[in-house]
Amino acid sequence: MTSPDTPPTEETSAGAVTTFDAFARFAATAPPTPPQPGQAPRSLEQRLAYHSQFVTVRTPAIETLTPQVRTLMILGRHQQMTARPSLIVTGPATTGKTTALLQVGRTCHLAHTRGAAPGDDSVPVAYVLVPPGATAKTLAGEFARYLGIPVTARMTTAQITGAVCHTYTAARIKHVLIDEIHRLNPRTSTGAEAADWLKDLTERIPATFVYAGNDVTASAVFTGARGAQLAGRASLIDCLALPARAGEREPFRELITALEQALDLTSHRPGTLPRLAPYLHERTAGRIGSRARLIRQAAIEAILGHSERITKTLLDTITLDHLAKSTTGPAPPNAVPGPLIGDRPHHTQAIATAASRHHATTRTRPAAHTAAARPGHRLLPPALRRPAGTGTYRRANHPAQNRRPTQLTAQHQTASSAHVSSGAGHSASRKPPPPNEPTAQYS
Incomplete structure (x- = not known):
């Protein structure tokens, strides 16, 4: 058994308790305890290790679960023919x-070991992580x-399942804890x-099976006929972010007070963190994991x-996890604000709009449409060009010439054609325009 002052190892972390030996060590290891009155001061390394582990405060989810x-x-102890009722811990x-x-698994494990008779080798709790992209065989392999x-590559799913059911029943397992249940996707x-x-x-x-997963009700776990079977047998426990106020209570401030009392700092002023509870709630969005890390x-x-000592100035320098930062909370002190277009002042929007129009009119043209590709002619300015596929002649976008476009009607087109045909004899005597004079291009 490790002492409370030893740093956590990989075997005792939450992600590495998926074997019985590792979970038994995790359950039997005494949790870290805050400094007690009259206790000898801890060394620097011991205090760093203590805050790395830190205490586990009883949250509403733990108290309910x-x-x-x-x-x-007790309800399913003598239920033999059908599956026993289960629980699902869900939330963001x-x-x-x-x-x-x-923590529930640790409580059940310790309660069993305290009341077990000498020589009792039963296993009270099993903790299993659902692997990513879980199949029946990979999930059976985790169990x-x-x-x-022992599992070999040639064993079928049925063979692994038979060995698991036989061994778990012989070990008299009472609680099966399945984490990351949201990884199951019955749609595939x-x-x-x-x-x-x-x-x-x-x-x-x-x-008794207890599941935990992210937003299970909104995931694919509860969809279809298979999801309906699981939903019909499981009760939900919502593990939500702590509100700043619930009725006359202030749950978030209460947990902040409990965490401050567990600090092992020589110059910290009591009451500092509870006074900063609104600030801490805004930065962490009430999420327990983000608050504990901060x-x-x-x-x-x-x-x-x-x-x-912990001050607001020090807290401002701590960079939170991305989820807490994207949910709510102020930007870091060194962040450069980048407002959206809708949040810009009117003059900034006007500048941005003008810049975008200038970029649109000055973009590079293909070589086939340049003046060099057509000797003796210069292209009309963009404001004088006719939109493709229309009979509209667009005038320059100038206040003095900002008139409605001139649309050639069928009558005008007929009259124009007759005038051109009547003057066909004079067309030969007309001189061509000088090479440098711009010619209107309508095609």
């Missing part, structure tokens, strides 16, 4: 779903890997096969910078 899992376990990213799932069931053939396999597993293993990183910066 723990009793519901216990109730569902970085709202503490995986943390809640792991087998958790208990160390492989995803539908994996969803059917998981449904079959819930009916063959006498355990405070942990600020504490580490305060230790390394020898200030030993």
Whole structure:
């Protein structure tokens, strides 16, 4: 067992507890504890490691999930013919779903080990991550890997499934925690096969299944007939961002206060972070993961910078994750504002519009339409050209000449043709225009 002051290793991180040995070490490792009165000061490395791990504050999702899992376990204890009721923890990213799932698994594991008889080798909890692009075989392989069931490349899905069901039943697993459930996509053939396999597993293993995923109700997990089967057996627990105020309570400020009390900084002033709760809520959008990272990183910066206190000035220098920055919150101090066109002042819009028109009229023309390709002629200015496919002669865009276009009617065209035919005899005596005189081009 590692002490609370040791830095977290890869085996005890949330992404590496997908084997029984790793999960057992994670559950048995004492969580980091804040400094106690009369305790000897910790070293620099110990305090950095402590803020790297930091404490886990009981969120509303953890408080709701723990009793519901216990109730569902009792509800489905003697249910044999059909799948037992299950739970789904859903919500946006970085709202503490995986943390809640792991904390519930740790609680169940510790409760079992405290009451287990000597020699009891049963496994109370299984924790499985749904792999990206999961198929029935790869998902079955993840279940087998958790208990160390040997799997070969030649084994079929049915063979792996039989070994998993037999071993999980023999190990008397009571809770199966499945994370990243949103990766299942029943709309594809492989995803539908994996969803059917998981449904079959819930009916063959006498355990309570708890799922966690990002916005499960809006994903493909609940779509179609397969999604309806899962939705009909699972209760939802929403793990949302904490509001600044809920009735007479201030949930976000309460959690900020609990985190401040757990800091191990020598010069930090108590009450600083609760007073900054509106600012912290705006920057993190109430997301638990973003809030925890911001405070942990600020504490580490305060230790390394020898200030030993967290201030708003220090918090302003911390760069948050992209999701929190894109959701809400002010721009970093060194960011250059780049407003959209709709947000620009009128004179800025006018300048931008004029620049775009100038660019449109001065763009490079193909070589076939240049004056060099047609000796003796100069092209008309763009404002005097006739739009292709019309009989409209467009005049120059000038205030003095800003009149409506002249459209040649059929009567005018007939009269013009007659006038040209009557003057055909004089056409030969006309002199051609000088080479440098511009000639109107209508074709």
